[in-house]
Amino acid sequence: MAAEWTGAVAFLLIPTFILIVSLLQYPSRKSITQVASAEAARAYVQVLDSEQADTSARAAAADAIAAELGRDAEDILNQMNTGGKIKFEVIERTNGYCPGSEITIRITMPAPVSVNPFSRGGEIFTISSISSTSTERIDDYAEIVGDDCGE
């Protein structure tokens, strides 16, 4: 009887629980990437300094992700800057960093197949990723610092 209970819990209940907890990660991860990419794109077009745009956007994305995951923003930023699991990419700049240019930013995060339900953001292993992009336009009349226009 005891062995049956142990087997049932080990092979049915725990896997189901982990499966469901992992499944429920998808909507929240997708939402985080959406928020982070929107924040990053907005920061990128609002800083109006071509040299600071990338840094500012990365910081905005890291802050958004850190706030949602309850982790340290510095750690998230390090992952982005060193090619870690969380990725930041400027995938399109229609005319460089110019007034009227459209900027598209993609944020990619790992999609945990299995998570540790007792640790926030604790991933046991991942095989896939979730990404979102956002596009913002630099104001037509913006006075931009730097000479990155047309590149």
Add this chain to the structure above:
Amino acid sequence: MIVANKNEKGFAVTWVLGFAILILTIGLIFFEVGRVFVERGKLVAAADSAASAGATAIDEGRLLEGDGKIALGEEAVERCNQSLERSANSSDQAKSILDIDQSGCQVTDDGELVVAQASGTVEFGVIFSFLGIEKKELVVRASAKPSCSDDTSVEGGC
């Protein structure tokens, strides 16, 4: 005469299996509800981005030669719609939800505001279909207005 079977073999597996199915069902319900919020988030982002793009199209003629007010020009709707179309064509943005035929932009009569509407339908999976709920229609609106930068000083314009 009926004799009670006191052999309890298999009871644990049956009980745990039932419990696992219950957890699975509840989990799927939460997943489906979460999906509605994710899809709505995509529509919000698309509408917000479209309205912001539209608000960059200032009517220069009116600003320089008309009454000097900062208002939106004819290009506002075009830029806004282009942004919606981009979102509807990008799988990383709102391709899975945004119905471009039901979405669109317009500028208010006074030319001060561009309003973007993003619409779409979330199709539910088997759990909600079983309950008779097959889809949820979502409509999101966002608006934006042009503004002066700190360096712009147009009398009465901002």
